Amino acid sequence: MDWETVIGLEIHAQLATRSKIFSGASTAFGAAPNTQACAVDLGLPGVLPVLNREVVRMAAKFGLAIGATVAPRSVFARKNYFYPDLPKGYQISQYELPVVANGHIDIELEDGSTKRIGVTRAHLEEDAGKSLHEDFHGMTGIDLNRAGTPLLEIVSEPDMRSAREAVAYMKRIHELVRYIEICDGNMQEGSFRCDANVSVRPKGQKEFGTRAEIKNINSFRFVEKAIDYEVERQIALIESGGKVVQETRLYDPDRDETRSMRAKEEANDYRYFPDPDLLPVVIEPSFIEAVRATLPELPEAKRQRFVSEYELFPYDAGFLTASRELADYFEAVVKAVGAEAKLCANWVMGDLSASLNRDGKDVSDSPVSSAMLAGMIRRITDNTISGKIAKEVFEAMWNGEGDADAVIDKKGLRQITDTDAIEKIVDEILAANPDNVAAYRSGKDKLFGFFVGQAMKATQGKANPQQLNDLLKKKLSG
Amino acid sequence: MALERKDVENIAHLARLAISEADIPEYARNLSSILALVEQMSAVDTTGVHPMAHPLDATQRLREDVVTETDQREHFQAIAPAVEAGLYLVPKVIE
Structure with a gap:
């Protein structure tokens, strides 16, 4: 049977702010454990979150860059679950009214055509802390420096039909967030990571198959490999009479396979509700216009301009615009x-x-x-x-x-462009190689390269190539 | 809508509350009557009433993106049950 793959991605982009989303603690990477976790981040009793203006500005900037609606009114909600790296027992996120909705971005397919991928929504949330499972006398160590770091979760429509399309989409978003300077895109440090929702269905079927969610993939290569593996697994499972179960899976790069994380499944009742500690966020049209004025030329527009203005091939334009710095340098x-x-x-x-x-x-x-x-x-x-x-x-x-x-x-690399000087060298070489001259004249055209080589050797590569070629041709035919 | 024993057990589990077997029927009755009250409110015609996400009709104030907090780890960790190498220690969570 012919199968079709359906993929949607949830990308977490860490916003490049100085302080956290709801507190004045620093977000700098690499500090000693828990030295950047303040009372708000620790969820101590009596603290209140206060929203960072820069986070709202960055989310709006992203929304404008993908042609989305920036919500005039959005609401923060509590997502409830228990885990030690989440001290409050809930993550502050957005649920019913996200800050950005209904955008899109275009990707280029291998045949050169363009495909539009829908971005359902992008919402603001706080990151959790980090659990260290190395042996602390049978206990787990918790570092809360990352708790409260601002994230923009970018949720795509299930519009991608292959692992390659998923990677192309992820790369476009990665390029965009760096262009508009809202995220440093550093995947090793976890500033840009994604979850992939993957399902398969018989070609032609309208309904989606049951999906599995592969969590926390932090490289483009792993996204492609994880999805490829998962697609194979689901097809093999269905073809042997089994059923795909909706679950969370983890990609193991060492074994190149995905594995079920069933233990976390039961916790999937998040009981979202509006966070009473935070009022609705109102974004005025004037704020949006001020943000719009700061938008740089976006990658797609730059690519098109490079092709028309500099007459570059689309591939070259794509290469040169892959980062803003490289494009500016060029x-x-x-x-x-x-x-x-x-x-x-x-x-x-x-x-x-x-x-x-x-x-x-x-x-x-x-x-x-x-x-x-x-x-x-x-x-x-x-x-x-x-x-x-x-x-x-x-x-x-x-x-x-x-x-x-x-x-x-x-x-002393100045090129020799003096015709007389080059002619003298050519004459010497022809005189020193009478056999090869005769062979060339009797039809061994390939020997031309030999003469060029000799002349370049004699001038340490400094003879003007065009003049040398012309002279050699003239002399050898004569 | 009346809650059953297994609903109460599930709610208690999600909230990580230990409850005694004997109390379950009473919890079920109390929680059910809260839901009944909500059902009663649901019957009110709210056509044209804008849903509110917060009881206060106000909007969120924003703060500037400035680091204002200093490192107070020693202070916070003084009341933690177990710490090591700057980390808070908790019972092992990996499966």
Whole structure:
């Protein structure tokens, strides 16, 4: 039988605020345990939550960026469950009236077409603390620094039909939250993680199958593998006469499988009700307009502009706009060079990105600044150096040997463009290799490369390639 | 709507309350009468009445995103039953 996969994602993005959602404790990562957990975060008696303005602003910004409705009135609710890393016995979240509703984002499919994924809602909530199960004399250690950290939970429609689509969607959201600067997107630190709702149904069937929820996946690769595994498991189960049960599962990357977390199931009666400690949040149109004014150019618009303005291929535009920093770097290079956007793109996507990857650096701390790269590209376009020599110049700049002009002078890399000088070298090479000249003339065209190689060797790669080619062709045919 | 024994047991479990067997019938009766009161209120025609999420007709005040709390771990942990390496210790929760 042919099966269709149905996937919806719930993404938790940690909002990049200085203080917590309901208290003035710091959200900085990596502090000593419980040094950033104040009376409110600990749920001590008599404390009251006070909402952080920045959290509301960031949620509104996200809503505007995905074409959603930013609710003029939203309400916080208590989600009740017992777990030691949740001291109050409830998590403050939003239920019936979330701050953001009915948005969408477009993903690109492998065939190049575009698919729109609905975002049902995004709501604000507080994170829980962290449980450490290492051995503390048979007890569990609790660190509440993370308790009360603001999260935006972004809930998609069940619009995705494969693990790849799910990953493409997750990447788009990841890119967007960083573009609009509401989340640092750091997946290792847990700032961006997701739960996947996965079900299968016979192709053509209208009703959804029973879904399983895979919790807390924190990498793009694991999302794809976890969903692929889960789909296989469900199909095999149904085809062998079994039934999928609605449950929470955990992905184990070491074994590449999902496992049931049945023990938590009974706790699924959350008894949401409006939190009496918090009044309804009212967002005025003027607030929304002020937030709208701070929206940067969004990734999709930037991609389209790169294609039309710089005549880049969609793939290249996608690569260069994957982060705002890289896009800004590229545009700074183009602006400084003044032309040759494609050449600039090739250098940013090629040597620069390769070097950044190799040394594990971000573009923001690249040893080669956009001005330095632009300076070097100008030396290619004005024929001072060839593209090949430029690679050597780039490497030297990367290693801190100065800007392009300094490197070219110091290493004597200036290209030989004097026709007489190149001609002299060509003549010497032809004279020294009479056999190969004869062989070439009798039809061994491939030997052309041999002559180019010899000439480049003689000039340490500094002969202007175009002039050299022209001269060689002329002399060899003569 | 009348609550049965198993409803009372479930509610007590969700609230992590230990209740004695003998008290269950009385709890069931009391809780049922609360529900009956709610049913009585449900009968009122509320067409055109805006539902409220809070008894006060006011809106939430917002605070600026500023860190105002200092580290008071020693202070808080002085009243915790068990601590180690800065962590609060609780009975083992992993299955």
